Amino acid sequence: MRNVLVIAYYWPPAGGPGVQRWLKFTKYLPDFGIQPIVYVPENPSYPLVDDKLVDEVPADIKILKQPIKEPYGWASLLSKKKTETISAGIIKEKNPSFMEKLLLWIRGNFFIPDARKLWVKPSISYLAKVIADEGIETIITTGPPHSLHLIGLGLKKKYNIQWIADFRDPWTSIGYHKKLRLTESSRLKHEALERSVLVKADKIVVTSNTTKSEFEAITPKPIKVITNGFDDELQPMELDTDFTVSHIGSLLTGRNPLGLWQALQELIAENESFKKSLKIQLAGVVGEEVLQSIEDFGLMDCVRQMGYLSHDKVLETQQKSQLLLLLEIDSEETRGIIPGKLFEYLNTKRPILAIGPKGWEAGNMVEEHQAGHMCLHQDVASLKRVVLEAFQKYEKGNLNCDSVGVEHYHRRALTESLAKFI
Missing domain, CATH: 3.40.50.2000 (Glycogen Phosphorylase B;)
Structure with a gap:
């Protein structure tokens, strides 16, 4: 069994889709000879919480935690409600208020690549001992938040390890990126950081063929498409009467x-x-x-x-x-x-x-x-x-769906593909 260090931000009790991907990968990786060690923030600011997901965390994996400093707490002093909506990804398009414009401008230009950037340097320092003590030869960073890839970048510069960058979403090409009111210099900084990650990582994982094509124009490194998936065995249920x-x-x-x-x-x-x-x-x-x-x-x-x-x-x-x-x-x-x-x-x-x-x-x-x-x-x-x-x-009474060929989206099959790529 070989140890692999997974660096993530979203982890139970975080709710929403971002947490599911690596929660399920860590569940099945041991079946393929890989033992994940997961590193996550100790005091994160999650916009959504689902306490029931804690029960799904595999009992036999090691979870490492370190404190994180996040600016959303400071920004909430200006406007708690608007800070919460922006941190949840809600960007008002029509007639935004001055406060909404200000918070977006600060978010886009002061916190590059994102508001979790203050976790990067402390994490690089903390994980140095972990890599030595656990015999880590492979690290995996998953974003967004894409600042986590900068942890991988820093560790790659220091140690002879394999680094795999997993992109659940694109970076500079994602739709909301243009709404962050970036200055030209900030936009160029984002692009430079994205290029550094794509060029320096040993391997890259993406969730769509479109993102793979975009990244192939930037880097010659191996890129693997591993989509998200499903893991639940569903019991028969009565359909809604409405x-x-x-x-x-x-x-x-x-x-x-x-x-x-x-x-x-x-x-x-x-x-x-x-x-x-x-x-x-x-x-x-x-x-x-x-x-x-x-x-x-x-x-x-x-x-x-x-x-x-x-x-x-x-x-x-x-x-x-x-x-x-x-x-x-x-x-x-x-x-x-x-x-x-x-x-x-x-x-x-x-x-x-x-x-x-x-x-x-x-x-x-x-x-x-x-x-x-x-x-x-x-x-x-x-x-x-x-x-x-x-x-x-x-x-x-016959509104049905006879979908075909969806079996390979099961989380275990996807994890097998990931294990081979590792």
């Missing part, structure tokens, strides 16, 4: 599906049975502008705001829903974003309606696996047709 259209996860302004809201508004006006049966379920953080759009389209009576759900409740909601929504920002930069929820959606065998940009990798996967349909944000006619067809099948 025509539930459910979205799981943060629904922020950029993902606001205006075309869908219009399609639903028209269907309600045209079909009394549809009006009585429709229930829009939103589980997770919902932006104020999204809620305003829903109200503007007269859909608020159909909406059920579920708030943040524990992972077990998420699985239950997904499995009981009639139709699952997968949404992405309509932009060139988001074509390679594959939300982690897609794989759990696939596991439920419930129909998926994917709405995103042209050429969206995740939307193409939905159709390739025969798990549902992909529509563009502005294509109201197609959205209306897909939803109406699903509703008609629901009325007949």
